[in-house]
Amino acid sequence: xxxxxxxxxxxxxxxxxxxxxxxxxxxxxxxxxxxxxxxxxxxxxxxxxxxxxxxxxxxxxxxxxxxxxxxxxxxxxxxxxxxxxxxxxxxxxxxxxxxxxxxxxxxxxxxxxxxxxxxxxxxxxxxxxxxxxxxxxxxxxxxxxxxxxxxxxxxxxxxxxxxxxxxxxxxxxxxxxxxxxxxxxxxxxxxxxxxxxxxxxxxxxxxxxxxxxxxxxxxxxxxxxxxxxxxxxxxxxxxxxxxxxxxxxxxxxxxxxxxxxxxxxxxxxxxxxxxxxxxxxxxxxxxxxxxxxxxxxxxxxxxxxxxxxxxxxxxxxxxxxxxxxxxxxxxxxxxxxxxxxxxxxxxxxxxxxxxxxxxxxxxxxxxxxxxxxxxxxxxxxxxxxxxxxxxxxxxxxxxxxxxxxxxxxxxxxxxxxxxxxxxxxxxxxxxxxxxxxxxxxxxxxxxxxxxxxxxxxxxxxxxxxxxxxxxxxxxxxxxxxxxxxxxxxxxxxxxxxxxxxxxxxxxxxxxxxxxxxxxxxxxxx
Amino acid sequence: xxxxxxxxxxxxxxxxxxxxxxxxxxxxxxxxxxxxxxxxxxxxxxxxxxxxxxxxxxxxxxxxxxxxxxxxxxxxxxxxxxxxxxxxxxxxxxxxxxxxxxxxxxxxxxxxxxxxxxxxxxxxxxxxxxxxxxxxxxxxxxxxxxxxxxxxxxxxxxxxxxxxxxxxxxxxxxxxxxxxxxxxxxxxxxxxxxxxxxxxxxxxxxxxxxxxxxxxxxxxxxxxxxxxxxxxxxx
Numbered sequence: 001x002x003x004x005x006x007x008x009x010x011x012x013x014x015x016x017x018x019x020x021x022x023x024x025x026x027x028x029x030x031x032x033x034x035x036x037x038x039x040x041x042x043x044x045x046x047x048x049x050x051x052x053x054x055x056x057x058x059x060x061x062x063x064x065x066x067x068x069x070x071x072x073x074x075x076x077x078x079x080x081x082x083x084x085x086x087x088x089x090x091x092x093x094x095x096x097x098x099x100x101x102x103x104x105x106x107x108x109x110x111x112x113x114x115x116x117x118x119x120x121x122x123x124x125x126x127x128x129x130x131x132x133x134x135x136x137x138x139x140x141x142x143x144x145x146x147x148x149x150x151x152x153x154x155x156x157x158x159x160x161x162x163x164x165x166x167x168x169x170x171x172x173x174x175x176x177x178x179x180x181x182x183x184x185x186x187x188x189x190x191x192x193x194x195x196x197x198x199x200x201x202x203x204x205x206x207x208x209x210x211x212x213x214x215x216x217x218x219x220x221x222x223x224x225x226x227x228x229x230x231x232x233x234x235x236x237x238x239x240x241x242x243x244x245x246x247x248x249x250x251x252x253x254x255x256x257x258x259x260x261x262x263x264x265x266x267x268x269x270x271x272x273x274x275x276x277x278x279x280x281x282x283x284x285x286x287x288x289x290x291x292x293x294x295x296x297x298x299x300x301x302x303x304x305x306x307x308x309x310x311x312x313x314x315x316x317x318x319x320x321x322x323x324x325x326x327x328x329x330x331x332x333x334x335x336x337x338x339x340x341x342x343x344x345x346x347x348x349x350x351x352x353x354x355x356x357x358x359x360x361x362x363x364x365x366x367x368x369x370x371x372x373x374x375x376x377x378x379x380x381x382x383x384x385x386x387x388x389x390x391x392x393x394x395x396x397x398x399x400x401x402x403x404x405x406x407x408x409x410x411x412x413x414x415x416x417x418x419x420x421x422x423x424x425x426x427x428x429x430x431x432x433x434x435x436x437x438x439x440x441x442x443x444x445x446x447x448x449x450x451x452x453x454x455x456x457x458x459x460x461x462x463x464x465x466x467x468x469x470x471x472x473x474x475x476x477x478x479x480x481x482x483x484x485x486x487x488x489x490x491x492x493x494x495x496x497x498x499x500x501x502x503x504x505x506x507x508x509x510x511x512x513x514x515x516x517x518x519x520x521x522x523x524x525x
Numbered sequence: 526x527x528x529x530x531x532x533x534x535x536x537x538x539x540x541x542x543x544x545x546x547x548x549x550x551x552x553x554x555x556x557x558x559x560x561x562x563x564x565x566x567x568x569x570x571x572x573x574x575x576x577x578x579x580x581x582x583x584x585x586x587x588x589x590x591x592x593x594x595x596x597x598x599x600x601x602x603x604x605x606x607x608x609x610x611x612x613x614x615x616x617x618x619x620x621x622x623x624x625x626x627x628x629x630x631x632x633x634x635x636x637x638x639x640x641x642x643x644x645x646x647x648x649x650x651x652x653x654x655x656x657x658x659x660x661x662x663x664x665x666x667x668x669x670x671x672x673x674x675x676x677x678x679x680x681x682x683x684x685x686x687x688x689x690x691x692x693x694x695x696x697x698x699x700x701x702x703x704x705x706x707x708x709x710x711x712x713x714x715x716x717x718x719x720x721x722x723x724x725x726x727x728x729x730x731x732x733x734x735x736x737x738x739x740x741x742x743x744x745x746x747x748x749x750x751x752x753x754x755x756x757x758x759x760x
Binding site for chain 2: 278286372380384521523
């Protein structure tokens with residue numbers, strides 16, 4: 001069953017030496033590095049107490065977990081309450097990718113078959129992947145604990161650091177076991193990732209609702225259970241032990257299933273798909289929509305959630321900014337007007353760029369289909385290149401409206417009427433011409449220089465730095481003007497100006513038309 | 526009348542010359558074999574013929590119309606099966622077939638679709654990610670034969686098929702021929718070509734080096750394989 005376990009582990013180690021080393025270094029340096037900021041953020045008892053009060057609100061509890069130890073609140077406790085729940089999610093995701101990569105993905109691609117055909121045991125692959133995950137989690141846990149002890153911010157204890165690291169490692173182990181289990185159940189690697197991520201999301205929601213209402217749901221979720229260690233305060237070890245038992249049980253079930261099932265299939269039989277195309281999957285536009293709809297849907301949901309998160313802060317923005325030097329610097333840089341108006345203006349200068357990502361992805365799908373060699377079968381049929389091209393542009397246009405609309409809607413949802421709906425919508429839709437200009441640029445690239453299409457991400461990165469941080473770190477004005485986003489009036493703080501919007505829209509149309517003209521005349525390859 | 530007329534076709538990719546004056550004519554109702562080793566220019570010729578690539582020089586026409594200018598109209602009468610059939614992982618085979626048919630002419634004949642699914646023993650409810658190379662080719666072949674085109678352009682369509690399916694494919698080509706259809710068949714399988722083809726062109730380094738009817742080949746007292754090998758032996 002476990003023949004050649006040692007050599008197989010060495011093989012995994014060889015394949016993982018870069019990726020896992022990056023995960024390890026990134027996790028430990030981020031976990032320890034962020035802790036180093038806390039003495040500066042909360043230097044004295046007054047700020048610590050203010051933090052404890054702020055954390056003890058339902059919104060904060062839902063996001064990060066229940067605050068504890070308020071009577072002896074220290075920098076270490078504050079760090080743990082603020083950060084641990086995010087670290088748990090990070091490590092969970094790492095384990096999902098890691099285990100899936102070496103089990104179902106290899107199996108689905110037919111690579112493991114060649115190894116199984118050698119004198120390698122049936123369980124060797126799964127067990128070696130699990131063993132590697134255990135070692136990696138243990139290393140992250142131990143190095144984080146050692147790092148925190150060495151850093152020694154206020155309130156640090158050895159027991160606390162061990163509980164903190166232990167919670168991270170134990171949750172990682174649970175998700176390694178869970179992913180290994182899903183890898184036995186589903187026959188496609190995508191299904192394994194989907195189910196594991198869905199479980200992670202469910203555990204987060206269970207933890208949030210359990211923590212807010214103070215019931216047992218928090219204990220059912222591994223994420224909630226791990227927070228019950230209350231590092232640097234109670235330093236309970238029992239949650240860690242329970243998590244390790246859970247992880248071991250999941251792994252045992254997974255390996256048992258692995259031993260009895262056929263190679264290449266899952267315990268849950270693959271669902272039958274549709275024998276016929278639906279009425280929507282017809283013609284170039286139907287194809288374009290089918291290829292982009294999943295991305296569109298998830299980004300719409302994501303933008304709504306981000307909008308709600310930022311919008312819910314609007315009510316307390318005046319207090320929040322007073323405590324945070326960086327935020328108030330950004331707000332002042334945004335111009336005149338009330339704190340709330342400045343916040344809205346600043347938020348849209350960043351959210352507009354995030355909301356442009358799905359729009360850009362929609363148009364770029366046309367190029368990635370070509371790069372994957374799937375377009376020749378479409379162009380080889382009775383399809384006008386222009387209808388295909390325009391189909392993607394039309395969907396991107398609709399996406400641009402939807403993306404800004406849901407972002408604004410999300411912001412309004414929990415803002416408690418602190419900002420006017422019309423003002424927010426106006427501030428959001430003012431960014432449409434900038435989005436269209438990006439669409440125009442991508443069209444131009446796809447038509448005239450398809451291989452350079454990814455360069456658009458350079459413009460994204462530049463815009464982010466120049467427009468968002470540019471004002472705080474005082475970059476010259478012309479640098480922001482190199483980005484289409486730098487030409488948009490930041491409503492409601494700045495005056496509305498039609499001219500730049502009209503010019504951007506005009507350029508966008510011209511670029512798209514030129515791109516289409518070149519696209520009709522070039523090779524498809 | 527020639528269904529396919531390629532005259533002096535030149536295709537350059539930057540400085541590299543892939544096709545250096547290809548001449549190829551296919552008459553209505555004949556099966557024309559297109560032979561040549563990997564990299565000789567078969568697929569490039571076919572892509573120029575389909576208006577996927579733009580000719581650098583010379584001309585390519587189907588049914589007397591320019592292949593680039595009138596690509597959309599022409600493709601209503603043409604069925605194409607590429608050498609590497611790349612499909613969308615999360616589509617089922619049935620969805621892809623329906624999509625292809627809708628892009629061809631708009632209407633799919635249900636009975637014909639069922640017939641070819643059965644002949645090629647293809648399960649249309651499976652996702653494309655689970656299909657082997659052979660099954661992906663079957664998806665493209667079922668779509669092509671269901672479409673009832675006048676001209677079939679097939680680029681190594683059987684390289685992943687088993688001998689049973691190879692036989693089914695040959696029967697289908699026979700049917701196409703019986704109702705007066707035209708076929709351009711690029712292939713490496715000499716026995717397949719000898720059974721099906723009426724005429725043949727052999728391409729070498731971007732030029733047609735030998736072309737003619739299969740009867741002429743037979744008259745030279747050589748099998749097609751001997752002819753093909755003799756053409757490439759002297760280096």
